[in-house]
Amino acid sequence: MTSIPVALDPPSLVTVEAAGFDALNVTEPRAAVVADPAAWDRHGPGLLARFSELGVPVEVLPVASGEACKTIEEYGRVLGRLASMGFTRDTAVVSLGGGATSDLAGFVAGTFLRGVAFYTLPTTLLGMVDAAVGGKTAVDLPEGKNLAGVFHQPRQAHANLATLATLPGAVFRQGAAELFKHGLLADPALCRAVLKPGFGPADPDLEATVAAGIAVKARAVERDPREAGERAYLNFGHTLAHALEAFTGHALAHGEAVAYGMHYAALLGRSLGLADVTAETRAFLAYQRPGAFGQPRFEDLAVFMGRDKKTDARGWRFVLFEGPQRPALFRVTPEQAAAVWPEFLSDVRALA
Amino acid sequence: MTSIPVALDPPSLVTVEAAGFDALNVTEPRAAVVADPAAWDRHGPGLLARFSELGVPVEVLPVASGEACKTIEEYGRVLGRLASMGFTRDTAVVSLGGGATSDLAGFVAGTFLRGVAFYTLPTTLLGMVDAAVGGKTAVDLPEGKNLAGVFHQPRQAHANLATLATLPGAVFRQGAAELFKHGLLADPALCRAVLKPGFGPADPDLEATVAAGIAVKARAVERDPREAGERAYLNFGHTLAHALEAFTGHALAHGEAVAYGMHYAALLGRSLGLADVTAETRAFLAYQRPGAFGQPRFEDLAVFMGRDKKTDARGWRFVLFEGPQRPALFRVTPEQAAAVWPEFLSDVRALA
Numbered sequence: 001m002t003s004i005p006v007a008l009d010p011p012s013l014v015t016v017e018a019a020g021f022d023a024l025n026v027t028e029p030r031a032a033v034v035a036d037p038a039a040w041d042r043h044g045p046g047l048l049a050r051f052s053e054l055g056v057p058v059e060v061l062p063v064a065s066g067e068a069c070k071t072i073e074e075y076g077r078v079l080g081r082l083a084s085m086g087f088t089r090d091t092a093v094v095s096l097g098g099g100a101t102s103d104l105a106g107f108v109a110g111t112f113l114r115g116v117a118f119y120t121l122p123t124t125l126l127g128m129v130d131a132a133v134g135g136k137t138a139v140d141l142p143e144g145k146n147l148a149g150v151f152h153q154p155r156q157a158h159a160n161l162a163t164l165a166t167l168p169g170a171v172f173r174q175g176a177a178e179l180f181k182h183g184l185l186a187d188p189a190l191c192r193a194v195l196k197p198g199f200g201p202a203d204p205d206l207e208a209t210v211a212a213g214i215a216v217k218a219r220a221v222e223r224d225p226r227e228a229g230e231r232a233y234l235n236f237g238h239t240l241a242h243a244l245e246a247f248t249g250h251a252l253a254h255g256e257a258v259a260y261g262m263h264y265a266a267l268l269g270r271s272l273g274l275a276d277v278t279a280e281t282r283a284f285l286a287y288q289r290p291g292a293f294g295q296p297r298f299e300d301l302a303v304f305m306g307r308d309k310k311t312d313a314r315g316w317r318f319v320l321f322e323g324p325q326r327p328a329l330f331r332v333t334p335e336q337a338a339a340v341w342p343e344f345l346s347d348v349r350a351l352a
Numbered sequence: 353m354t355s356i357p358v359a360l361d362p363p364s365l366v367t368v369e370a371a372g373f374d375a376l377n378v379t380e381p382r383a384a385v386v387a388d389p390a391a392w393d394r395h396g397p398g399l400l401a402r403f404s405e406l407g408v409p410v411e412v413l414p415v416a417s418g419e420a421c422k423t424i425e426e427y428g429r430v431l432g433r434l435a436s437m438g439f440t441r442d443t444a445v446v447s448l449g450g451g452a453t454s455d456l457a458g459f460v461a462g463t464f465l466r467g468v469a470f471y472t473l474p475t476t477l478l479g480m481v482d483a484a485v486g487g488k489t490a491v492d493l494p495e496g497k498n499l500a501g502v503f504h505q506p507r508q509a510h511a512n513l514a515t516l517a518t519l520p521g522a523v524f525r526q527g528a529a530e531l532f533k534h535g536l537l538a539d540p541a542l543c544r545a546v547l548k549p550g551f552g553p554a555d556p557d558l559e560a561t562v563a564a565g566i567a568v569k570a571r572a573v574e575r576d577p578r579e580a581g582e583r584a585y586l587n588f589g590h591t592l593a594h595a596l597e598a599f600t601g602h603a604l605a606h607g608e609a610v611a612y613g614m615h616y617a618a619l620l621g622r623s624l625g626l627a628d629v630t631a632e633t634r635a636f637l638a639y640q641r642p643g644a645f646g647q648p649r650f651e652d653l654a655v656f657m658g659r660d661k662k663t664d665a666r667g668w669r670f671v672l673f674e675g676p677q678r679p680a681l682f683r684v685t686p687e688q689a690a691a692v693w694p695e696f697l698s699d700v701r702a703l704a
Contacts, residue, residue, distance in 0.1 A: 072431070076424035076493070083495035111463070111500045114488070114579075138466070141428070143435035148463045150502055227466075 002211040006133060006218045008225055012153045014133060014218065016211045019162035021050040021121070027155075028092035028117050030057055032082055034105035036069075036097025037062045039123045042166050047096060047121070056092070059085055067100045067250055070139045072148070078108050091116045092155075098124035099131035099254065103149070106137030110152030118154045123163035125175025126255050129182065129213040132157035134221040134231075144304070145242055151226055159210060164201040172201055173288045174255025179209065180284045181236055181262060182216035184277060186325055190216070195283055233327040236319040237262035243304035248293050256290035263347065267340045268332065269320035277321050285351050292352060298341040302334060354563040358485060358570045360577055364505045366485060366570065368563045371514035373402040373473070378508075380444035380469050382409055384434055386457035388421075388449025389414045391475045394518050399448060399473070408444070411437055419452045419602055422491045424500070430460050444469045444507075450476035451483035451606070455501070458489030462504030470506045475515035477527025478607050481534065481565040484509035486573040486583075496656070497594055503578055511562060516553040524553055525640045526607025531561065532636045533588055533614060534568035536629060537679055542568070547635055585679040588671040589614035595656035600645050608642035615699065619692045620684065621672035629673050637703050644704065650693040654686060 001023050006012040015023035024047075031051065035044070040062060051058045061081055063069040082091070093116055095105035102120045109118035122128040138149030164172055176194050183190030193199065193209045203209065217234060224231035241261030244252055252260075263281040270276045305316055318332045353375050358364040367375035376399075383403065387396070392414060403410045413433055415421040434443070445468055447457035454472045461470035474480040490501030516524055528546050535542030545551065545561045555561065569586060576583035593613030596604055604612075615633040622628045657668055667683040674680050 072424060072428035079424070079500050080493050080495055083493050083499050111502055113499060114490070114501045114503060136466070141432050141435050143432055147435050147465060148431050149466045150463055151466060 002207055004211060004214050004218050006153075007222050008135075008153050010153065010155070012133070012135075012155065012157070014157045014159070014214050016128075016159045016207055016214065017161065018207055019160060021047055021158065021160055024050055024054075024119070024121070024158045025156065026051070026054055026056050026092045026094065026119055028056070028090050030087065030090070031092040031094050031119075032059045032061055032085075032087060033094045033096055034061050034063055034078060034101060034108060035095075036065050036101045036123070038065055039097045039101070039163070043096065043121075043123065043160070043163055058094075063097075063101065063104060066098065067140070069104045070100050070146075072139055072141070075104060075107060075139050078104070079112055082108070082112055087112070087116075089113050089116060093118050095120040096123065097127070098122065099127040102127055102131040103136075103138050103146070106135070106152050106154070107139055107149050110137050110150040115152065118152055120154045120157045122157065122159055124167060125164055125172050125210070126178055127175070128157075128159040128210055129175060129217065130178040132159065133214055133217045134234075135225070136227075144246060153225075159214075161201075161206055161210065164206075167201075169200060170289075171253075174253045174259075174290075177237075177255040177258040177262070177284070177288060179213040181234075181258065182213045184262070184280060184321070184325070185233055185236060185327055186216045186219070187212055188325065191280060195287060199287070232317070232329055233319050236327060237265050239305055239316060239318050240264045240301070243301045244293055246304040247296060247301050252291055252293050256288065259285050259288045259290050260293070260348070264340070264344045265318055265320060267344055267347070268318060268337065271340045272320065272330070272332075272336065274330075275321040275323045275326070277324070282347065282351075285347075289351075295345050295349070298338045302337070305337075354559055356563060356566050356570050358505075359574050360487075360505050362505065362507070364485070364487070364507065364509070366509045366511070366566050368480075368511045368559055368566065369513065370559055371512060373399055373510065373512055376402055376406075376471070376473070376508065376510045378403070378406055378408050378444045378446065378471055380408070380442050382439065382442070383444040383446050383471075384411045384413055384437075384439060385446045385448055386413050386415055386430060386453060386460060387447075388417050388453045388475070390417055391449045391453070391515070395448065395473075395475065395512070395515055410446075415453065415456060418450065419492070421456045422452050422498075424491055424493070427456060427459060427491050430456070431464055434460070434464055439464070439468075441465050441468055444471055446470075447472040448475065449479070450474065451479040454479055454483040455488075455490050455498070458487070458504050458506070459491055459501050462489050462502040467504065470504055472506045472509045474509065474511055476519060477516055477524050477562070478530055479527070480509075480511040480562055481527060481569065482530040484511065485566055485569045486586075487577070488579075496598055505577075511566075513553075513558055513562065516558075519553075521552060522641075523605075526605045526611075526642075529589075529607040529610040529614070529636070529640060531565040533586075533610065534565045536614070536632060536673070536677070537585055537588060538568045538571070538677055539564055540677065543632060547639060551639070584669070584681055585671050588679060589617050591657055591668060591670050592616045592653070595653045596645055598656040599648060599653050604643055604645050608640065611637050611640045611642050612645070612700070616692070616696045617670055617672060619696055619699070620670060620689065623692045624672065624682070624684075624688065627673040627675045627678070629676070634699065634703070637699075647697050647701070650690045654689070657689075
């Protein structure tokens with residue numbers, strides 16, 4: 001078992017365990033588990049056994065599976081169920097599922113009675129490496145992704161690595177995009193671990209690799225809890241990623257969109273005379289083998305980039321690399337962003 | 353003009369002015385005014401003139417009038433309009449209306465893109481004295497009032513006292529309940545100012561009286577921004593008040609429910625051997641003349657008290673007085689709470 005303390009106020013803790021929920025420690029007298037139904041089917045019995053050991057009574061609130069749960073309607077429905085079951089301020093809201101489940105459950109925890117304790121049990125690699133640390137919570141609007149939410153730090157995020165083996169390999173490879181991104185940002189050994197032949201749920205070094213990816217995010221979040229500055233580097237690849245997700249109506253998974261977005265940003269950085277990380281981002285695309293999204297015109301995606309949170313009246317913000325593990329924030333004009341689009345599409349065709 | 357700085361991080365400012373919006377100072381490049389339609393009809397032109405002076409372009413988003421705007425549906429609709437109009441992180445969300453409008457607009461501001469700048473322009477006495485300071489925002493659920501929300505401090509709350517004269521006298525007297533409550537908590541001169549014959553929107557000392565009421569709340573919020581302790585004293589009268597509002601389906605206004613709730617809490621405190629403030633709370637009821645709510649059994653209200661945020665698994669929390677201007681928090685059993693109900697109903701009948 002690996003523990004990664006996150007020095008925030010109040011403090012947060014991440015635990016990574018090869019199997020089981022033994023490291024989970026809920027201290028509130030009552031808990032509500034907001035659960036992805038498929039995750040609950042597989043891991044509910046083990047989780048209930050742990051709550052029984054802790055002596056904490058639990059109610060289970062199943063929500064729609066995956067991104068479909070991140071609506072204002074589902075948010076209101078979960079809040080209403082908590083209220084009607086008489087949950088009070090000393091409640092623990094616990095998420096069991098992927099990043100989407102955690103985004104919804106965290107928003108519920110951050111706003112029910114203006115905030116109750118939150119615990120998250122990610123069952124996907126993406127959820128472990130990205131959503132479990134940092135306190136970003138959100139729901140989507142018809143107009144775009146993650147447009148409403150709060151910062152609400154979990155008291156504990158517990159990664160039970162055995163949950164990863166119960167999901168398709170493609171879901172694991174999607175989550176590896178965030179691991180790889182954290183490597184590019186701060187840890188070259190992490191990039192090598194991800195690109196090692198056969199990297200997957202059965203990797204003997206998985207606990208160390210996942211913990212290393214979480215640690216990169218934990219350190220960034222400690223330095224910048226509200227994403228006022230440096231933490232924005234974690235958005236490397238995400239400007240195009242969010243636009244691709246919106247453009248495809250989420251047919252493209254988040255981790256796939258991020259893999260494309262990282263390569264696009266790498267091409268953009270090189271075109272502006274910055275560091276060249278295109279070999280790395282191309283190698284990751286070859287490992288992940290993301291789904292296709294057609295060959296849209298840049299203008300068709302640009303409308304979605306304009307709606308991203310990482311935009312203000314002065315232009316698009318992109319995280320680009322000044323050197324290896326040296327990210328920085330740049331403003332990019334629509335003309336600069338459009339100029340590398342043909343090369344990006346050509347690379348995507350070559351990898352297909 | 354009176355300025356009341358609120359020393360929070362980031363700092364908040366309250367300004368009180370006999371008439372107009374000249375003290376309002378919005379620094380963001382674009383603003384969205386979430387407006388009660390009646391308030392907009394009366395005060396929209398003056399507000400637009402001020403934004404024109406400031407050089408800040410404005411969009412107006414009318415919402416349902418009063419408490420009816422505080423739903424998850426209206427919340428989602430306002431968020432969607434902000435998104436579809438392309439608002440970004442450097443947006444000012446401005447509330448124009450009473451406490452309910454401010455509660456909704458503040459929740460929108462606190463969660464849109466995980467938080468943008470918030471300004472509030474209360475047009476009711478209740479909104480000026482209560483909702484404008486402290487950063488509490490919320491919407492209601494079918495299961496109860498204010499069950500979802502966040503703490504999000506306004507950059508500025510500006511009270512234009514001329515708005516008060518455009519509302520019925522009963523609305524002013526409802527808001528006076530919070531002023532009077534702040535006097536009981538910390539400022540006996542404020543209690544005397546409210547009970548002075550003829551206290552109303554034309555009172556020549558109104559600016560000083562409103563500013564004194566705001567100052568009591570501002571000092572409490574500074575000492576306890578997240579309502580972790582002392583600030584809970586501001587909930588004097590609110591445990592029963594929220595139950596009465598729910599029981600009557602909000603036929604009783606918040607300020608009326610608080611007037612009843614303060615007198616009930618005063619009777620409860622006296623019955624437990626604490627300080628006797630029943631003469632003061634009875635005198636305020638006589639001034640306010642709140643609407644009737646029938647003569648329900650205690651059990652019919654108790655179910656709503658159990659849902660209040662100020663409740664946990666160990667009992668009901670009531671703010672009671674240990675001495676004049678010496679509030680403290682007490683746990684009260686259902687039996688103790690029920691014991692003073694007949695006397696409360698008898699006092700209410702006598703005042704009718």
